[in-house]
Amino acid sequence: MGEPKMGESKTEKSKQTITRRDWLKMMGMGGIGLLLGYFGGSGLLAPSFKFAKSPGNTVPAQRTNGQVPFYGTHQAGISTPPQNFLCFAAFDVTTNKLSELASLFRAWTEAAAAMCSGKLVGTQNEHPHLPPSDTGEAAGLGPSRLTITFGVGPSLFDRRFGLASKRPPALADLPRFPGDNLQSEWCGGDIGVQVCADDLQVAFHAVRNLARIARGAAVLRWMQEGFQRLGTPGQINETPRNLLGFKDGTVNPDVNDKKVMNQVVWVQPSDGPAWMVHGTYMVVRRIRMHIEIWDRTTLSEQEATFGRYRKSGAPLGMKDEFDPLPLDAKNEKGEWVIPWNSHVRLAHGNGTEQILRRSYSYSSGMDTRTGKLDAGLVFICFQRDPRKQFIPIQQRLAANDKLNEYIVHVGSAVFACLPGTRAGGYIGETLFGS
Amino acid sequence: MIEQSDLFVKATEEFVAAVKSGDLDKSKALYAPTRMYYERIEPIAESFGDLDPNIDARENDVDEKEWRGFHRIEKALWVDQTTNGMESFADQLLNDAKQLRALVETVEIDPSMLITGAVELLNEVSSTKVTGEEERYSHTNLYDFAANVEGALKIFELLQPALEKKDPTLAKTIEARFDDVFQALAPYKKGDGYVLYTELTQEETKKLSQVIDALAEPLSNMGTILGT
Numbered sequence: 046m047g048e049p050k051m052g053e054s055k056t057e058k059s060k061q062t063i064t065r066r067d068w069l070k071m072m073g074m075g076g077i078g079l080l081l082g083y084f085g086g087s088g089l090l091a092p093s094f095k096f097a098k099s100p101g102n103t104v105p106a107q108r109t110n111g112q113v114p115f116y117g118t119h120q121a122g123i124s125t126p127p128q129n130f131l132c133f134a135a136f137d138v139t140t141n142k143l144s145e146l147a148s149l150f151r152a153w154t155e156a157a158a159a160m161c162s163g164k165l166v167g168t169q170n171e172h173p174h175l176p177p178s179d180t181g182e183a184a185g186l187g188p189s190r191l192t193i194t195f196g197v198g199p200s201l202f203d204r205r206f207g208l209a210s211k212r213p214p215a216l217a218d219l220p221r222f223p224g225d226n227l228q229s230e231w232c233g234g235d236i237g238v239q240v241c242a243d244d245l246q247v248a249f250h251a252v253r254n255l256a257r258i259a260r261g262a263a264v265l266r267w268m269q270e271g272f273q274r275l276g277t278p279g280q281i282n283e284t285p286r287n288l289l290g291f292k293d294g295t296v297n298p299d300v301n302d303k304k305v306m307n308q309v310v311w312v313q314p315s316d317g318p319a320w321m322v323h324g325t326y327m328v329v330r331r332i333r334m335h336i337e338i339w340d341r342t343t344l345s346e347q348e349a350t351f352g353r354y355r356k357s358g359a360p361l362g363m364k365d366e367f368d369p370l371p372l373d374a375k376n377e378k379g380e381w382v383i384p385w386n387s388h389v390r391l392a393h394g395n396g397t398e399q400i401l402r403r404s405y406s407y408s409s410g411m412d413t414r415t416g417k418l419d420a421g422l423v424f425i426c427f428q429r430d431p432r433k434q435f436i437p438i439q440q441r442l443a444a445n446d447k448l449n450e451y452i453v454h455v456g457s458a459v460f461a462c463l464p465g466t467r468a469g470g471y472i473g474e475t476l477f478g479s
Numbered sequence: 480m481i482e483q484s485d486l487f488v489k490a491t492e493e494f495v496a497a498v499k500s501g502d503l504d505k506s507k508a509l510y511a512p513t514r515m516y517y518e519r520i521e522p523i524a525e526s527f528g529d530l531d532p533n534i535d536a537r538e539n540d541v542d543e544k545e546w547r548g549f550h551r552i553e554k555a556l557w558v559d560q561t562t563n564g565m566e567s568f569a570d571q572l573l574n575d576a577k578q579l580r581a582l583v584e585t586v587e588i589d590p591s592m593l594i595t596g597a598v599e600l601l602n603e604v605s606s607t608k609v610t611g612e613e614e615r616y617s618h619t620n621l622y623d624f625a626a627n628v629e630g631a632l633k634i635f636e637l638l639q640p641a642l643e644k645k646d647p648t649l650a651k652t653i654e655a656r657f658d659d660v661f662q663a664l665a666p667y668k669k670g671d672g673y674v675l676y677t678e679l680t681q682e683e684t685k686k687l688s689q690v691i692d693a694l695a696e697p698l699s700n701m702g703t704i705l706g707t
Contacts, residue, residue, distance in 0.1 A: 139689070139693070172702070172703075174591055174702030174705040175699075175700055175703060176700070257696065260693045261652070261656060261693040261696065264689045
């Protein structure tokens with residue numbers, strides 16, 4: 046794709062996905078705010094923002110051989126193109142010794158690096174009198190683009206490990222939002238581990254082995270599997286749909302753009318504390334959908350709820366998924382075309398808050414009291430400071446979003462994702478010491 | 480282990496006598512303490528064919544007409560509140576206890592059996608004691624729990640010198656985790672025994688389950704003393 050060819054009309058071009066060059070032009074014209082205004086904000090269900098394929102825009106090396114490098118300045122699994130499956134595990138630490146906590150992270154780092162390169166965990170896999178170090182179910186499945194991302198929760202900074210003075214102000218407890226129905230068994234955690242892979246067995250194997258390695262130092266607090274489907278790599282115009290049937294690609298910052306990522310996601314030296322630089326803050330919300338109720342809602346009602354058409358994902362009144370939000374447009378009755386309480390309008394706000402979304406659908410059996418499905422979204426987002434990013438967005442949504450009739454937040458957690466490390470180091474070394 | 484089976488026989492004799500004499504209260508009081516001798520050495524009994532099912536089967540483990548042993552009597556004592564009709568089961572139980580005692584002398588226990596036995600004792604706890612399943616009428620699970628762990632501790636102590644030579648860190652870790660388990664059990668002690676399992680909250684049973692896992696994991700690596 047790229048620039049329109051000779052003789053190609055403007056209308057034809059507008060049907061194409063936006064090219065990198067156009068995007069850069071817009072950046073020059075007014076930066077992120079204008080860009081978001083053009084593309085519909087950073088709501089939960091705003092459209093995906095994919096670049097047209099052009100010679101300069103090569104498939105990231107990460108995708109080759111199905112292996113994502115574990116070591117690096119930043120942890121993997123944040124800017125990594127989303128894999129098909131999630132297995133998220135929150136842990137509570139049971140030891141009271143900082144040295145044992147550090148040992149745990151050392152052991153976890155070693156195991157994670159091995160698993161992400163498709164190797165067996167540990168060195169005791171052939172000894173007849175010992176239980177094998179690796180539980181075995183991922184053998185032969187290959188790395189499957191496995192990523193393992195470690196974060197620490199606010200509770201870790203209590204009196205147990207002497208870390209209280211190191212707690213960043215940005216790692217604030219999330220406030221209570223109107224409409225929350227949080228269940229403690231789906232909330233919190235001293236440690237959060239986001240495991241993603243293209244193969245669920247590989248993802249599960251990782252969480253299970255990390256939990257086993259942790260015995261005596263930490264216990265599982267909660268864990269949830271999730272799934273999502275991107276189109277085939279190469280057909281990059283396919284935004285995945287969530288369980289409400291709507292396109293749930295996200296107007297996300299371009300993960301390949303260092304400048305944007307430093308602006309929106311990565312903790313900067315000026316933000317501090319030093320141990321968090323190159324890390325990011327992860328908010329996890331378990332959002333249950335009232336599936337049965339949604340299923341009997343009319344199409345026009347559903348579309349008014351989101352502010353988008355179901356089939357195309359275009360904003361109401363527009364034609365294409367990536368068309369800008371016509372926030373000022375009104376119909377003949379003088380009402381806003383994008384309703385005042387639609388999800389897309391409220392998520393956008395004035396366009397100043399951005400977050401990197403990386404969510405997964407979940408299905409977790411049934412609510413036995415009602416016979417209804419327990420399914421929805423494991424909403425995960427990354428940002429430099431939740432107080433300025435996720436929290437204000439969610440406050441707007443919680444207050445007025447029409448979507449609230451069909452969803453309920455039942456779980457919540459926030460974690461400081463640690464900076465990356467290199468071979469010989471370990472995740473958490475900047476916080477727990479060498 | 481021979482000691483435990485001796486004590487088991489003696490305790491069973493007392494228990495059986497109480498049952499046959501129709502003393503309901505005494506039977507109930509003796510039930511759990513008697514079982515502790517058995518629970519300390521259970522994996523060994525399991526290697527002798529029918530002996531474990533005959534002594535320790537729970538109601539839906541076997542056919543109705545084959546059900547006998549401790550739990551058969553347990554149901555009568557706690558659900559039917561009687562010792563009536565239990566006389567023959569009591570006799571059978573004593574015979575089985577004596578048979579176990581005899582077989583225990585014959586068995587050749589090598590270190591790898593011991594190690595597996597120790598882990599199996601803890602697996603017993605994980606699979607049937609923490610779930611409350613074992614003693615579903617008397618709710619005396621904590622007695623069994625403690626006995627299983629004591630059995631595992633005994634085995635560990637036998638192997639400790641060899642382990643300390645091969646892997647002192649592992650030996651230390653296991654010791655510390657045993658302490659954690661006994662510490663976790665301590666609040667539930669009542670006199671010479673333990674409170675009923677039904678008195679524990681879900682949080683409390685979860686903690687017990689987790690502390691057992693934390694012990695069983697390093698314990699399962701004792702096989703390091705056996706070489707490659």
